[in-house]
Amino acid sequence: xxxxxxxxxxxxxxxxxxxxxxxxxxxxxxxxxxxxxxxxxxxxxxxxxxxxxxxxxxxxxxxxxxxxxxxxxxxxxx
Amino acid sequence: xxxxxxxxxxxxxxxxxxxxxxxxxxxxxxxxxxxxxxxxxxxxxxxxxxxxxxxxxxxxxxxxxxxxxxxxxxxxxxxxxxxxxxxxxxxxxxxxxxxxxxxxxxxxxxxxxxxxxxxxxxxxxxxxxxxxxxxxxxxxxxxxxxxxxxxxxxxxxxxxxxxx
Numbered sequence: 152x153x154x155x156x157x158x159x160x161x162x163x164x165x166x167x168x169x170x171x172x173x174x175x176x177x178x179x180x181x182x183x184x185x186x187x188x189x190x191x192x193x194x195x196x197x198x199x200x201x202x203x204x205x206x207x208x209x210x211x212x213x214x215x216x217x218x219x220x221x222x223x224x225x226x227x228x229x
Numbered sequence: 230x231x232x233x234x235x236x237x238x239x240x241x242x243x244x245x246x247x248x249x250x251x252x253x254x255x256x257x258x259x260x261x262x263x264x265x266x267x268x269x270x271x272x273x274x275x276x277x278x279x280x281x282x283x284x285x286x287x288x289x290x291x292x293x294x295x296x297x298x299x300x301x302x303x304x305x306x307x308x309x310x311x312x313x314x315x316x317x318x319x320x321x322x323x324x325x326x327x328x329x330x331x332x333x334x335x336x337x338x339x340x341x342x343x344x345x346x347x348x349x350x351x352x353x354x355x356x357x358x359x360x361x362x363x364x365x366x367x368x369x370x371x372x373x374x375x376x377x378x379x380x381x382x383x384x385x386x387x388x389x390x391x392x393x
Contacts, residue, residue, distance in 0.1 A: 153361075153364060153365050154365070170378070174378070174382065178382050178385065178386070183385075183388075183392070185385075188391075189385075189391065189392070192381070192391065193378075193381060196374070196377050196378045196381050197374075197378055198374075199370055199373065199374025199375075199377055199378070200370065200371050200372075200374035200375045200378060201374070202370045202374065203367050203368060203369070203370030203371025203372070203374055203375075204367075204371060205367075206366070206367035206370055206371075207367045207368075207371070209367070211365070212365060212366055212367045213367075215350075215362065215365040215366055216349060216350045216365075216366045216367075217350075218350075219331075219350035219351075219352050219362055219366075220331060220350040222352075224285070224351060224352055224353040224354075224359070225284075225285045225286040225288065225332070225353075225354075226285075
C-alpha cells in the first residue's frame with residue numbers, strides 16, 4: 152500500500168469527478184453520447200490523474216520523492 | 230514512466246494516419262505493433278543489464294538518445310516508410326514520456342549532458358521496488374493517468390473499442 156493521508160483518496164475522487172465532467176462537456180458529441188458504463192469507465196480512469204493531483208497536496212508523496220532523490224539507483228554494486 | 234508507456238504507445242498508434250501520411254490506419258494491428266515495439270525499444274536496454282553484460286548505469290543512455298531514434302528509423306526506412314516514420318515518432322514520444330524522471334536523458338549522446346524535468350525521482354530500471362516507489366509519487370499518477378484518459382478520448386474519437 153502507498154502511504155498517504157486519509158483524505159487523499161477522497162480528494163482524488165473529487166478531482167476525478169471534475170476531470171470526467173469537463174471531458175464529457177468538451178468531447179462528447181450529441182450524435183454519439185457516452186453510455187452509462189462509458190461514464191463509469193471514464194470516472195475510473197480519471198481517478199488516476201485525480202490521485203496525482205491529490206498526491207501533490209500529500210506530504211507522504213513529497214517526502215517519498217525527496218528520499219528517493221537522495222539515492223543513486225545506478226551506482227556500481229561492490 | 231512505467232505503465233503509462235502502454236497508453237502512450239496506443240495513443241501514438243491512434244495518430245498513425247496523420248503521422249504516416251495515410252500509409253497506416255489508426256489503431257490498426259500494424260499501427261499498434263509498430264508503435265508498441267518502437268515505443269518500448271529504448272527500455273530493452275535492461276536486457277543486457279539483466280544478462281550481466283552491462284552495468285545498471287547503461288539504462289537510459291544510448292537507447293534514450295536522438296542518435297538511437299534516427300538509427301532505428303534509418304534501418305526501417307528501406308523496409309517500410311510508414312514504419313520508419315511511425316517508429317521515429319514513437320521513440321521521440323518515449324523520450325518525452327521519460328523526460329520528467331530525475332534520472333535525465335542524454336538526448337544528444339555521445340554528448341553526455343542529461344535533460345530532465347525532475348517531476349519524479351527515478352528509482353531504478355526494473356523490479357518491484359522500482360515499480361512501487363515510482364507510484365508513491367504524485368506526478369507519475371498525474372501524467373501516466375492522464376495518458377490513459379487521453380487514450381479513452383482517442384478511442385471515442387476514432388470509434389474503436391469500447392465505442393465500436
